[in-house]
Amino acid sequence: MSRSWAVISNYSIYSATAVFALSFIVHAIETAWAVKVPAAGKSSLDYTRNGRAARIATALMILGFLLLLVGVVARGISASRAPWGNMYEFSITGALAFSGAYLAALRKYDLRWLGLLVSVSVLLTLGTAITVLYVPSAPLVPALKSEWLIIHVSTAIISGGVFLLSNVIATAYLVLDRIESKGERNEWAKRLPSLEVLDQLSYRLVAFVFPLWTFSVVSGAIWAESAWGRYWGWDPKETWAFITWVAYAAYLHARVTIGWRGRRAAWLCLFAGSTFLFNYVYINIWGTGKHTYSGL
Amino acid sequence: MSNQIQIPELDGTSLARYLWRQLTSMRTALILLLLLGVAAIPGSLFPQRTQNPMQVSDYFKNSPEQAEWLDRFWLFDVYGSPWFSAVYILLFISLIGCVLPRTIEHLKNARALPPATPKNLSRMEHFQQWSSNGSELETARAWFKKNRFRVLETEDSISAEKGFARETGNLFFHLALILVLVGISFSSLFGMRGEAILNVGERFVNNVTSYDSLTYGKLYRDSNLQDFMFTADNFVAKYNVLTGAPEDYTLDVSLLQGEKGILEKKTMKVNSPLTIGDTRIYLQANGYSPVVTVVDSQLNVAFQGPVPFLPQDSQLRSIGAIKAPDAEPAVGFVGSFLPTYERDGANGGISVYPEALNPRLLLAAWVGDLGLDSGTPQSVYRIDTSKMQQVGLKALKPGESFVYPGGVITFEGYVQWVNISFVTDPGKKFALLGAIVAIIGLLASLFTRRRRIWIRVGEKVEVAGLAKNAAPGLDEEITEFIQRLKGDK
Numbered sequence: 001m002s003r004s005w006a007v008i009s010n011y012s013i014y015s016a017t018a019v020f021a022l023s024f025i026v027h028a029i030e031t032a033w034a035v036k037v038p039a040a041g042k043s044s045l046d047y048t049r050n051g052r053a054a055r056i057a058t059a060l061m062i063l064g065f066l067l068l069l070v071g072v073v074a075r076g077i078s079a080s081r082a083p084w085g086n087m088y089e090f091s092i093t094g095a096l097a098f099s100g101a102y103l104a105a106l107r108k109y110d111l112r113w114l115g116l117l118v119s120v121s122v123l124l125t126l127g128t129a130i131t132v133l134y135v136p137s138a139p140l141v142p143a144l145k146s147e148w149l150i151i152h153v154s155t156a157i158i159s160g161g162v163f164l165l166s167n168v169i170a171t172a173y174l175v176l177d178r179i180e181s182k183g184e185r186n187e188w189a190k191r192l193p194s195l196e197v198l199d200q201l202s203y204r205l206v207a208f209v210f211p212l213w214t215f216s217v218v219s220g221a222i223w224a225e226s227a228w229g230r231y232w233g234w235d236p237k238e239t240w241a242f243i244t245w246v247a248y249a250a251y252l253h254a255r256v257t258i259g260w261r262g263r264r265a266a267w268l269c270l271f272a273g274s275t276f277l278f279n280y281v282y283i284n285i286w287g288t289g290k291h292t293y294s295g296l
Numbered sequence: 297m298s299n300q301i302q303i304p305e306l307d308g309t310s311l312a313r314y315l316w317r318q319l320t321s322m323r324t325a326l327i328l329l330l331l332l333g334v335a336a337i338p339g340s341l342f343p344q345r346t347q348n349p350m351q352v353s354d355y356f357k358n359s360p361e362q363a364e365w366l367d368r369f370w371l372f373d374v375y376g377s378p379w380f381s382a383v384y385i386l387l388f389i390s391l392i393g394c395v396l397p398r399t400i401e402h403l404k405n406a407r408a409l410p411p412a413t414p415k416n417l418s419r420m421e422h423f424q425q426w427s428s429n430g431s432e433l434e435t436a437r438a439w440f441k442k443n444r445f446r447v448l449e450t451e452d453s454i455s456a457e458k459g460f461a462r463e464t465g466n467l468f469f470h471l472a473l474i475l476v477l478v479g480i481s482f483s484s485l486f487g488m489r490g491e492a493i494l495n496v497g498e499r500f501v502n503n504v505t506s507y508d509s510l511t512y513g514k515l516y517r518d519s520n521l522q523d524f525m526f527t528a529d530n531f532v533a534k535y536n537v538l539t540g541a542p543e544d545y546t547l548d549v550s551l552l553q554g555e556k557g558i559l560e561k562k563t564m565k566v567n568s569p570l571t572i573g574d575t576r577i578y579l580q581a582n583g584y585s586p587v588v589t590v591v592d593s594q595l596n597v598a599f600q601g602p603v604p605f606l607p608q609d610s611q612l613r614s615i616g617a618i619k620a621p622d623a624e625p626a627v628g629f630v631g632s633f634l635p636t637y638e639r640d641g642a643n644g645g646i647s648v649y650p651e652a653l654n655p656r657l658l659l660a661a662w663v664g665d666l667g668l669d670s671g672t673p674q675s676v677y678r679i680d681t682s683k684m685q686q687v688g689l690k691a692l693k694p695g696e697s698f699v700y701p702g703g704v705i706t707f708e709g710y711v712q713w714v715n716i717s718f719v720t721d722p723g724k725k726f727a728l729l730g731a732i733v734a735i736i737g738l739l740a741s742l743f744t745r746r747r748r749i750w751i752r753v754g755e756k757v758e759v760a761g762l763a764k765n766a767a768p769g770l771d772e773e774i775t776e777f778i779q780r781l782k783g784d785k
Binding site for chain 1: 322323325326329330333336338339340344346347374375397480489541542543544545565566567568569576578580636717719724727728731732734735738739742
């Protein structure tokens with residue numbers, strides 16, 4: 001029974017990867033069309049052809065998200081637990097959260113220009129998960145057997161997904177800012193939102209998710225108290241979670257209280273986001289300490 | 297401000313005031329905040345004494361000169377180091393200096409009414425006007441009341457304001473962080489933390505001598521140790537049959553506490569510690585203790601009992617040392633315990649499963665001076681063989697004996713040991729309360745928008761609004777307000 005669920009999970013993840021690859025290709029085509037030099041005499045790009053490509057790309061993204069959702073849920077059923085026990089599972093759930101954050105943001109803002117970046121990051125994450133990180137579905141080690149697993153890890157993954165999305169937007173800001181400082185935007189960049197919108201958007205994502213990240217750290221501390229006998233022990237993962245928290249707190253203060261905008265704020269945002277990534281990649285794979293569940 | 301740079305007079309008070317203003321400025325606070333993040337990094341790069349004392353002493357052994365230099369900068373005790381403390385203490389002083397005046401100000405303003413409606417509304421944002429039908433002011437009053445705005449009314453206008461929770465939440469967030477810090481300091485003064493290794497079947501009596509390691513907070517006394525004892529009755533470790541990964545650990549204990557002395561049966565698991573008063577008892581690690589008997593050349597029993605061995609890998613290959621300094625001749629055994637033994641061409645004996653399905657004890661016998669009287673502390677898991685001589689090697693099954701030149705050692709069997717932590721942390725409830733208040737305050741401060749809406753009714757109805765911090769959403773709110781006034785809804 002549990003084996004067939006594991007198989008369903010694997011097939012769903014493979015299909016999701018394939019669908020994200022397709023979505024990536026369509027996004028690439030869409031972007032390529034937008035870059036094409038417009039017909040002589042026209043001053044701006046003709047987007048009528050892209051509309052359909054963008055819709056197909058987004059539809060594929062939704063399909064990929066759903067397949068991924070099935071894959072993650074089936075993985076959880078196969079092991080009869082929340083599917084967050086090792087690095088493979090963190091990665092597929094992280095990809096799910098990231099694409100979910102993008103699709104959710106898409107309901108409010110037209111972010112389809114970001115689709116190329118999102119689909120390629122999801123594709124890389126899933127590719128790495130399948131090829132390098134895969135471990136067979138198995139029950140949890142005793143320390144992970146707690147209801148806090150669901151609360152702590154899900155909030156951490158969601159926060160991570162949104163932090164990364166905000167980082168991608170901050171990067172877009174910096175690239176466009178550079179382009180604009182040299183003169184006018186390239187044709188392909190004209191369809192991207194204005195600098196001000198990007199600046200606001202990356203800030204709003206951080207402000208939205210910072211309380212969730214705080215909650216994630218606190219719930220981790222509560223869990224650590226019952227599993228390890230202390231709520232805070234400066235374990236490498238804890239230390240870096242704290243650094244991420246402090247960095248984003250500094251970012252919020254810089255924006256709200258001192259009034260940083262634009263380039264400086266974007267760099268600070270990138271710095272804060274990179275501490276999260278460092279924590280995820282470095283500490284999980286090469287780090288020591290008590291958070292060694294990567295399965296590697 | 298004049299164009300000249302103002303140099304503060306350097307008498308005591310004004311210098312202090314100047315420094316205080318610098319310290320509590322937002323820029324300084326931001327720098328301190330970032331500094332705190334950066335200061336935390338080295339602690340994740342170098343082994344820390346509080347987490348990993350073994351690795352620290354290995355560091356000293358492998359590169360003593362470098363270690364000494366690192367130690368001079370407290371890099372093995374980052375989180376207790378003067379410079380780390382300096383950063384967070386300064387940060388918190390800056391925070392208090394910033395938050396207290398604001399709290400007082402906010403309390404003063406708690407009952408304040410919004411400022412009067414500006415004379416010229418058409419200059420304000422979100423301005424709209426249309427012909428009046430006479431009843432707008434009343435509708436507006438009802439709408440403001442329903443949406444819980446604070447209002448200041450004059451004959452022809454209403455000035456309404458909302459969003460005080462933003463500052464309230466903000467202040468609660470920062471004050472709650474102070475509470476978290478208070479909780480942590482409280483624990484470091486009145487807390488206690490101890491570790492003990494217990495063989496299954498043995499009894500633990502809660503007094504100083506029972507602990508393998510014990511640290512007190514500065515104001516904790518021996519007499520604060522609670523009155524209890526327990527026996528480790530049974531320990532079960534369940535493993536995944538395919539991978540050998542642990543699935544569940546359960547320790548059954550018989551607990552006797554206080555003067556009443558009722559014997560209770562309790563069960564401990566990794567995520568469910570035992571709570572006795574304000575002490576929590578955690579099941580942390582486990583392993584095997586081979587039970588051996590050493591009989592020396594004079595036929596005296598020089599050693600008998602279980603010896604905890606330290607697990608080295610996930611299949612619980614464990615190493616340890618059996619020391620019989622009183623034997624004639626003095627003897628020590630460097631040993632490996634393999635719970636499920638298998639021969640591996642390259643490595644010799646290995647363990648292929650963590651449960652003891654086919655246990656073996658591999659021993660190397662050393663005769664000579666164990667160095668226990670030299671005064672330097674020794675690990676119980678290792679032997680200093682510098683003044684000893686190896687006299688034999690042997691692999692034993694349970695029940696077998698090994699006759700070495702000078703005596704005989706018998707591998708009687710094995711028991712399991714558990715490592716138990718004892719923690720008293722009286723400040724943690726304050727820290728938790730602080731954390732909860734901080735999160736609620738954060739939510740209030742990040743998701744509340746402070747804004748004003750004005751309405752003036754003359755021949756025409758004029759409406760305008762102002763959002764502080766350029767928060768979005770006032771547009772929709774004013775649209776809704778105007779729809780209500782016009783009676784569209």
